[in-house]
Amino acid sequence: xxxxxxxxxxxxxxxxxxxxxxxxxxxxxxxxxxxxxxxxxxxxxxxxxxxxxxxxxxxxxxxxxxxxxxxxxxxxxxxxxxxxxxxxxxxxxxxxxxxxxxxxxxxxxxxxxxxxxxxxxxxxxxxxxxxxxxxxxxxxxxxxxxxxxxxxxxxxxxxxxxxxxxxxxxxxxxxxxxxxxxxxxxxxxxxxxxxxxxxxxxxxxxxxxxxxxxxxxxxxxxxxxxxxxxxxxxxxxxxxxxxxxxxxxxxxxxxxxxxxxxxxxxxxxxxxxxxxxxxxxxxxxxxxxxxxxxxxxxxxxxxxxxxxxxxxxxxxxxxxxxxxxxxxxxxxxxxxxxxxxxxxxxxxxxxxxxxxxxxxxxxxxxxxxxxxxxxxxxxxxxxxxxxxxxxxxxxxxxxxxxxxxxxxxxxxxxxxxxxxxxxxxxxxxxxxxxxxxxxxxxxxxxxxxxxxxxxxxxxxxxx
Amino acid sequence: xxxxxxxxxxxxxxxxxxxxxxxxxxxxxxxxxxxxxxxxxxxxxxxxxxxxxxxxxxxxxxxxxxxxxxxxxxxxxxxxxxxxxxxxxxxxxxxxxxxxxxxxxxxxxxxxxxxxxxxxxxxxxxxxxxxxxxxxxxxxxxxxxxxxxxxxxxxxxxxxxxxxxxxxxxxxxxxxxxxxxxxxxxxxxxxxxxxxxxxxxxxxxxxxxxxxxxxxxxxxxxxxxxxxxxxxxxxxxxxxxxxxxxxxxxxxxxxxxxxxxxxxx
Numbered sequence: 001x002x003x004x005x006x007x008x009x010x011x012x013x014x015x016x017x018x019x020x021x022x023x024x025x026x027x028x029x030x031x032x033x034x035x036x037x038x039x040x041x042x043x044x045x046x047x048x049x050x051x052x053x054x055x056x057x058x059x060x061x062x063x064x065x066x067x068x069x070x071x072x073x074x075x076x077x078x079x080x081x082x083x084x085x086x087x088x089x090x091x092x093x094x095x096x097x098x099x100x101x102x103x104x105x106x107x108x109x110x111x112x113x114x115x116x117x118x119x120x121x122x123x124x125x126x127x128x129x130x131x132x133x134x135x136x137x138x139x140x141x142x143x144x145x146x147x148x149x150x151x152x153x154x155x156x157x158x159x160x161x162x163x164x165x166x167x168x169x170x171x172x173x174x175x176x177x178x179x180x181x182x183x184x185x186x187x188x189x190x191x192x193x194x195x196x197x198x199x200x201x202x203x204x205x206x207x208x209x210x211x212x213x214x215x216x217x218x219x220x221x222x223x224x225x226x227x228x229x230x231x232x233x234x235x236x237x238x239x240x241x242x243x244x245x246x247x248x249x250x251x252x253x254x255x256x257x258x259x260x261x262x263x264x265x266x267x268x269x270x271x272x273x274x275x276x277x278x279x280x281x282x283x284x285x286x287x288x289x290x291x292x293x294x295x296x297x298x299x300x301x302x303x304x305x306x307x308x309x310x311x312x313x314x315x316x317x318x319x320x321x322x323x324x325x326x327x328x329x330x331x332x333x334x335x336x337x338x339x340x341x342x343x344x345x346x347x348x349x350x351x352x353x354x355x356x357x358x359x360x361x362x363x364x365x366x367x368x369x370x371x372x373x374x375x376x377x378x379x380x381x382x383x384x385x386x387x388x389x390x391x392x393x394x395x396x397x398x399x400x401x402x403x404x405x406x407x408x409x410x411x412x413x414x415x416x417x418x419x420x421x422x423x424x425x426x427x428x429x430x431x432x433x434x435x436x437x438x439x440x441x442x443x444x445x446x447x448x449x450x451x452x453x454x455x456x457x458x459x460x461x462x463x
Numbered sequence: 464x465x466x467x468x469x470x471x472x473x474x475x476x477x478x479x480x481x482x483x484x485x486x487x488x489x490x491x492x493x494x495x496x497x498x499x500x501x502x503x504x505x506x507x508x509x510x511x512x513x514x515x516x517x518x519x520x521x522x523x524x525x526x527x528x529x530x531x532x533x534x535x536x537x538x539x540x541x542x543x544x545x546x547x548x549x550x551x552x553x554x555x556x557x558x559x560x561x562x563x564x565x566x567x568x569x570x571x572x573x574x575x576x577x578x579x580x581x582x583x584x585x586x587x588x589x590x591x592x593x594x595x596x597x598x599x600x601x602x603x604x605x606x607x608x609x610x611x612x613x614x615x616x617x618x619x620x621x622x623x624x625x626x627x628x629x630x631x632x633x634x635x636x637x638x639x640x641x642x643x644x645x646x647x648x649x650x651x652x653x654x655x656x657x658x659x660x661x662x663x664x665x666x667x668x669x670x671x672x673x674x675x676x677x678x679x680x681x682x683x684x685x686x687x688x689x690x691x692x693x694x695x696x697x698x699x700x701x702x703x704x705x706x707x708x709x710x711x712x713x714x715x716x717x718x719x720x721x722x723x724x725x726x727x728x
Binding site: 300301302304335337338339342343344346348365366367369371381383384385412414416435440442445 | 571575576577578604606607608609610611616617618620623624625635636638653655657665
């Protein structure tokens, strides 16, 4: 896998984009179209850490190589461990946007983290990044982005009645924060070197969550979420209000729209499990947007399933840029079937600039074949054919052993990926081969190879 | 000079004729419904047959009524237990317009589904009909699943990787579904390919097959441009003959003949 993009500003963007967003992992695992965070420049790859936790006592080691016929192989290494009271992870590799490490200590009423930090206070308005209102995750209690906001130290003391102290570097800024919790309430202060101070007050009742934040200049933002069952369905509403000038000290590029309303519902329907979302938002006058989406997951006989969705989007997804307000109407369908040892998934997604999916601006068709062999061996072959109009990008999600990469693609082309997983050396070897054809030109195949071992100590025999 | 220009013109005509044909078909495009899988489909699309046995098929294709662009192929398939193998030889065209092809495919199959890898190597002929130095190879794969007893879904990417002289026809991804309704079969296919018309860069096919006593008749409709085809297949004992005629509003008819022996669906 290539590290996302080049050096300089692009690399910085890639690091920012390497936020550990569990909600995106979950979204990528579902069939719904991929929505890329708006703090990533159009056309950039995005890398997320995989949401794959270790069991207590486990240690995971990964040694990898990647390259192509036209480039020298580069190394990548990682180690993770998880003890009942202590855990940690370190990654290194040239150009790896996830490189770095963190250790975390846990005690019944205390804890500390040093290294990469991904804290979250309340709804994430001040620390942790708020959910984007057009995303389904915005309408979930813990659905915001727990991103790799910075590096530093975090100390916590106490449980429901406790305090949390954070000191580190976030968005090229040295910050320190203190937060106190008392039952459902939480109050915190975040301060920078230049007398920058922001405060947060949060309430977390059983059916929702509210957070209000304020800075020294009087700029504020507040967000509330309410969950409510409706018979077999569940409905969630999330509303945000505030001043347009508010920017979080820790994550100024992720502050999102100043005003937003998101309503989501999910439940059983005649066609299967349905999910619906409606959202409107506004950054400032003349820069607003809306999204309405419906998706349905329909189990079929013999274990196969069909998922489909329709949606319409209007307007802007970022505060910057011109005032262009464009319509995008999308539709997608995915069928998956078969049983061990052979499963097949086919998918088609199309986006149009006019009603009824006309004037296609993005289209992608893909097929994925997965075959399982003895001793845990597995082979998967994915082929995707795509086409975008000039100025448009689409993203294909590719899962790797420790990360999910959203590949930005544009133009007309196809992408084929062969994955092989075989047991070897008391671990597993995972190899991938990738061929991309873009604009009629087939690139040199890229390859990766990684040896992964996950182990846990043998339990001691009783005397 | 004149010879080079003539060769160029003839190659352009051939390329045009092939590129406006079915998006997912080359040397081993047998006259058969899209969901009928045999040795030819294994070589052409990487889709292995569900049944075991030995099969040999001889094919003759006249593309768009061009006598200089005829394909003659032989496909041999053998399968036992879950393994499926096929080997094919083909010659298309004459003189400097033609090429020879050797195809191999191997995979696994059963009543529930199958998958296979296929490879095809081609070598052009020179003006005398001898093998030229220009050659190319392509490697692809395909898979199908019986979603239910009456529904079959397949995907074929016959050119995942190519090297050398480019293939005469670029084929990307074909996805299809076949439905069995009583004795009839209905199939829908979407084949993506570069340069095809319309916004989605894909050709769509709809087909219907009905049994007629010992024979079977099928009709196919395609878009870009709208056109159709008709085919018939009949067999005695283990010998099966089939013919299919596909019309084209501009380029004329493509006629395909096959004579096969052995196991068939």
